[in-house]
Amino acid sequence: MQLNQKRLNQKIAKAVIFSTAVLSTSAFATNWTLTPSSRVGFNIDSMGISIVKGQFKRVQSSLNFDVKAPQKASTEFVMDVNSLSINKSSLKNMIFGEDLFYAAKYPSVSFKSTSFKALSNNKYQIIGNLTLRNVTKSVIFDATIKPNTSNPKLLDFNSSTTINRSDFGMKKAVGGVGEKVNIQVNGQWKTQ
Helix, strand or coil, X not given: CHHHHHHHHHHHHHHHHHXXXXXXXXXXXXXXXXXXXXXXXXXXXXXXXXXXXXXXXXXXXXXXXXXXXXHHCEXXXXXXXXXEEECCHHHHHHHHCCCCCCXXXXXXXXXXXXXXXXXXXXXXXXXXXXXXXXXXXXXXXXXXXXXXXXXXXXXXXXXXXXXXXXXXXXXXXXXXXCCEEEEEEEEEEECC
C-alpha cells in the first residue's frame, strides 16, 4: 500500500513539474525592437498617384510577442516628427507646418496596441490607439508577422493602415494632397 502511494505521489509531482514548465515557457513572450533598416512611414495619394512619401528616421519601438500566444502580444511606437524625411522638399514647410503635422507644437506621433487578433497564415489585426496632433483615435493595422527563415532572432514584419488626416485635426486636401494617409511599418523585429 505504501509503495503504491509513493508511486502515485511521484507521478503527481512529475505532472506538476511538467505543467509548471509548460506554463512558464508559454507565459513569457519575447521582447523585440525594430531593426534600423526597418521603415516606419506613410504615403499620401491623390487621384491614384502617390504625391507625398515620408519616413520617420527616429522611432522608439517595442513588441512583446510569442507566436504561440499572439493574443497576449502588445506593441508600441513613438515617432519623432522632426526626423521625418519626405520625398518632395517643396512641400516640407506645408507638411511640418500648422496645416498638417504642426511639428513645433506636436513633436511626436505614437501608437499603442490594445489587442492582437490572430487570423491565419501569420496574419494579424493589431488594434490600438494612434495619437497625432494630440488627437487619439482607434485604428487597425493589417499585419504579417513571421519568424525569419535564416535567423531565429528576427521576425519579418509588414503592416499597414489607412486614416483620414482630418480626423486628427490636419487640414483637409491641402495643395491637391489627398485626404487618405496610408501608414506602413515594414521590416524586421530583432530580439537580443
